[in-house]
Amino acid sequence: MTINSPPARTLLCLMLILCAARAGADLRDEVQHHYADNDGVKIHYVSAGRGPLVVFIHGFPDFWYSWRHQMEALEDRFRVVAMDQRGYNRSDHPEGVEQYDMALLVADVAAVVRDAGAQRATIVGHDWGGAVAWQVAFRRPEIVERLVILNLPHPNGLARELAGNPEQRANSAYARRFQEGSADDPDIFFGGPMTAESLAGWVTDPAARSDYISAFQRSDFTAMLNYYKRNYPRLPPPSAGEEAVAANAPPRLTMPVLMFHGLADQALNSDALNNTWDWLDGDLTLVTVPGAGHFVQQDAADLVSRTLRWWLLARPPSG
Numbered sequence: 427m428t429i430n431s432p433p434a435r436t437l438l439c440l441m442l443i444l445c446a447a448r449a450g451a452d453l454r455d456e457v458q459h460h461y462a463d464n465d466g467v468k469i470h471y472v473s474a475g476r477g478p479l480v481v482f483i484h485g486f487p488d489f490w491y492s493w494r495h496q497m498e499a500l501e502d503r504f505r506v507v508a509m510d511q512r513g514y515n516r517s518d519h520p521e522g523v524e525q526y527d528m529a530l531l532v533a534d535v536a537a538v539v540r541d542a543g544a545q546r547a548t549i550v551g552h553d554w555g556g557a558v559a560w561q562v563a564f565r566r567p568e569i570v571e572r573l574v575i576l577n578l579p580h581p582n583g584l585a586r587e588l589a590g591n592p593e594q595r596a597n598s599a600y601a602r603r604f605q606e607g608s609a610d611d612p613d614i615f616f617g618g619p620m621t622a623e624s625l626a627g628w629v630t631d632p633a634a635r636s637d638y639i640s641a642f643q644r645s646d647f648t649a650m651l652n653y654y655k656r657n658y659p660r661l662p663p664p665s666a667g668e669e670a671v672a673a674n675a676p677p678r679l680t681m682p683v684l685m686f687h688g689l690a691d692q693a694l695n696s697d698a699l700n701n702t703w704d705w706l707d708g709d710l711t712l713v714t715v716p717g718a719g720h721f722v723q724q725d726a727a728d729l730v731s732r733t734l735r736w737w738l739l740a741r742p743p744s745g
Contacts, residue, residue: 457472457473458473460472460541460542462542467520468517468518469510469518470516472490473505474506475503475506476505477503477505478504478547478571478742479505479507480505480547481508481547482496482506482550483509483559484510485553485554485578487645488552489510491638492724493508495724496730498731510641512531512534513649514645514646515644520649526649526655526656528558531561531657532558532565534558535549535559546569548573549569549572549573550574551574552575552577552578552721552722553576553577556576557578557657559573559574564679567681571743573682573683574684574685576685577691577694577720579702583699583702584659587697587698597693597695598661598693600616608648609648620647620650625638625642626639675705679706680708681708682741685713686726688715688718688720688725690716690718691722693720694720713733
């Protein structure tokens, strides 16, 4: 049958229509919505696909939709789950700084893994989601098959740079402001107020910005700041250097680790990546992305998605 025959042309047209429809389909229309329970706090997450579990954790200010590109790239081989952290979007917003303690954030992730029907998962985190993902691996290694971190250095590296790198200390000034201020302060958010619109200012995709504004309208700004008030490391003495690392060194990890870092990140200095390999016992794959900023999963979506897919398929789950 040649391409010019009527049946072939009809089949080709149908395939093109189906491909166009799939390309135009939004992940929001495909995912299923769920709520995991962590001691009475409901954690919203979405899921798609089938296969080994991959759990995505967003940072500040963000919500589950940040991972749309990566979910679409993996859903044919993996069950992809993206959660709203507590305080954000459709998850509960418990009151009180203590409700955002790292132990509870770790437990939220464990609750999602359990609710998804799995014992282990690949844990993927960006920014505050990266901080939580590191801690899930340190505190609950039995549920972490593989670990993927985006633009959040190993805690040892961040502690060292906060202690001895004037540029990182200056870059972290916003976090001090968040620790000391209130969501009602008119200049709390980089010189302006916290509003749904200002929080969505970093979103470069105009089609997604309205989704972000809606998600932030459902979120709790005080809760967002509570992550910093409860968990962001206090500024160590200048030049504490390796002492700052040794004082609170976490356990060494044995699972494979993949890290992405957008080198144009203005909040987290890439110097903090140095020596990461010395603090891990498992293999480390480090991908630095020139020109990409803090939200590397969106700034370099195709590179991150393709690399993540390759890395996961090259390291099938054990057992």
